[in-house]
Amino acid sequence: MIRWIWAFLDRPAAQFDDGVAFWTTVTGTTLSERRGDRDEFATLLPDYGAPTLKMQVIDGPPRIHLDLDVDDVQAATDHALALGATLAGDYILTQRIGYSVLHSPAGMTFCLTPFREPMGGLAPTVTGPAGDRSRVDQICLDIGTSDYAVESRFWTDLTGWAWRPASLPEFSRLSARPGVPVDLLLQRLGGDRPTSAHPDIACTNVDATADWHEALGAKRIQRGKQWQVMTDPAGQTYCLTGRTPA
Template sequence: MIRWLWAFIDRPAAQFGDCAEFWTTVTGTTLSPTRGEHDEFVTLLPDYGAPTVKMQTIDGESRVHLDLDVDDVVEATERAVRLGATLVGDYILTERIGYSVLRSPHGMTFCFTPFRDGAGALAPTVTGPAGGRSRLDQVCLDIGASDYGIEARFWADLTGWAWRPGSLPEFARLSARPGVPIDLLLQRLGEDRPTAAHLDLACTDIEATADWHETLGARRIERGSRWLVMTDPAGQTYCLTGREPA
């Protein structure tokens, strides 16, 4: 059973500072003290309520991955492998340090981490300068067209969360609310490529939120039917959507 989901923002060291400032501002959080063997991990802490976002300094390209908190990391890892995931690196090492790193059948990185804390109250929405409210409430898995059936089934089986069709035929949603405040949105792409992820923020006013984010270093990329595609200071894609922030 997945007890909590963390949206994990991985950014290169050269861009980490700018991205940390951007993401703490737009999520209304502050950075925890660094931790890890190389001081590479931080948690984005709201003024009150349960945190849901972490960041990591990495050597490679910017990306988003998931940390899934479970009661038994080894058991969850073995089950994920049976469902089609593959382990990244040395299983003995990951078992020793307490978490496992895996990839989904078509390439999405995720980790199983031990559940230690209660969920707590939902953190507040963030109010921008023009009064629009927003919340990071969703991780979208971008899945290649040919891989969608296998990948979608994997995530549905892995999480056991409620499956709901999306507002458009290329989308479906996995949700464990109210227990876990971040949903997974599964998007069937119009091309074939490895599964990756981006962050989505629900907004009461997409345009006002985009204007604010641009002053912080973001850029507008593309207008969708009910969303706006943006990039953060590292050039990593995220979306502002018209969903009502919970």
């Protein structure tokens, strides 16, 4: 059983500080003390309520990976492997320090990590300069066409969360609410490539939020009917969506 989900904003060292400045502002958070052998980890802390975002310094291009908190890491790892995941890197090391790093059947990196304590209630929404309100409330998994059926089944079985269709046929959603405030959105892409992820921010006014984010260094990429595709200052894709930030 997945008890909590963390979305890691992985950034190269040269872009980490700019990423911190942008993401703490748009999420209304402050950065925790950095930790790890190389001070590579930090948590984005809201004024109150449950944190769900962390940041990590990595070697390589910016990306998103997920940490899934579980009661028993070894049992959850065995379950994930039985569902089609593969271990990444030196499992002897990760086993020694208490977590496992895996890839989904179509290549999405995720970690199984020990659940320590309840995170608390819902964090506050963020109010932009124009009065628009927003909140990161889901992580979208971008899945290639050929992998969509297998990958969707994998994440549904791994999480045990409730599956439901979305308003468009290329989307479906996994939700553990009210226990976990971040959903997983499964998106079927128009072509094939390894699965990746991006954050979705629910907004009361997509255009006003996009204006604010642009002033902070983000860029508009593509406008959809109910969403705006953006890139942050490091070039990482995210979306602003026209949904009520609960």
